[in-house]
Amino acid sequence: MLKVQQLAVSYRGMRGLDAVSFSIRAGELVGVVGPNGAGKSTMLKAMLGLIPIEHGKVEYCTCPLHRQLEKVAYIPQRSQIDWDYPITVWNVVLMARTRNLGWFRSPGRPANELVKSALARVEMLDLRHRRIGELSGGQQQRVFLARALAQQADLFFFDEPFTGVDKKTEGIMLDVFDELRSQGKILLLSTHEWGKSLSQLDRLLLLNQRLIASGTPQEVMTAENLQQAYGTYLQNPFHQDFDSTLAC
């Protein structure tokens, strides 16, 4: 069980996140939605100890999460990754295993096999010698998904995984999420996506600095909640889209 209690973050005295509490059980896929600047990335980073927490705690299996980061696979937002870095697809994924290698040791067969099967799972094995910057947005996202798989983590945090990806990549990601869920992993993702992926979540957190609502997507995406999070002018279009998505 992942437990977040009263999490609060401030940037130079300005509140970025206010007393957010929720928990996620093994095998749950949970999404975080909210307007631009709502604090979705801030929340993921604060949970991982990447930015200072002003108040609150984050525990996995009753121990602080930041002391067991080897159990977490984190894929940051695309804008935070240096796509010009001269590294091949294979080596990006291999980095997931270097933690276990130590200094001056080459990856052995088990590490290579893990990298190979992770790349095959996301249909990127054929492009393993390409530089990461030579790929499309969807292919790049699949490489980072492969890296997360090769890490064999217990918890997976994805910041905007569906942004800038093609339909094939979205389908592969949703299938992989399902597999991880059935393996009892914990999955937390932030998203701007209001399509198919939203209806596949077990639970949704609606955030705008504070947690406005939490529950099944149907429970959370009410006119009242959306009004609180986004303001009146966005309420109806989003709600209609979501209703038609659920009807599919």
Ligand SMILES: Nc1ncnc2c1ncn2[C@@H]1O[C@H](COP(=O)(O)OP(=O)(O)OP(=O)(O)O)[C@@H](O)[C@H]1O
């Ligand atoms: N390093 C920082 N220094 C100062 N303020 C920051 C910093 N990072 C984020 N903020 C501010 O904190 C608030 C929350 O930002 P955050 O990026 O977490 O929101 P978000 O919900 O992920 O937004 P988006 O959907 O646009 O990615 C915003 O007002 C943002 O300007």
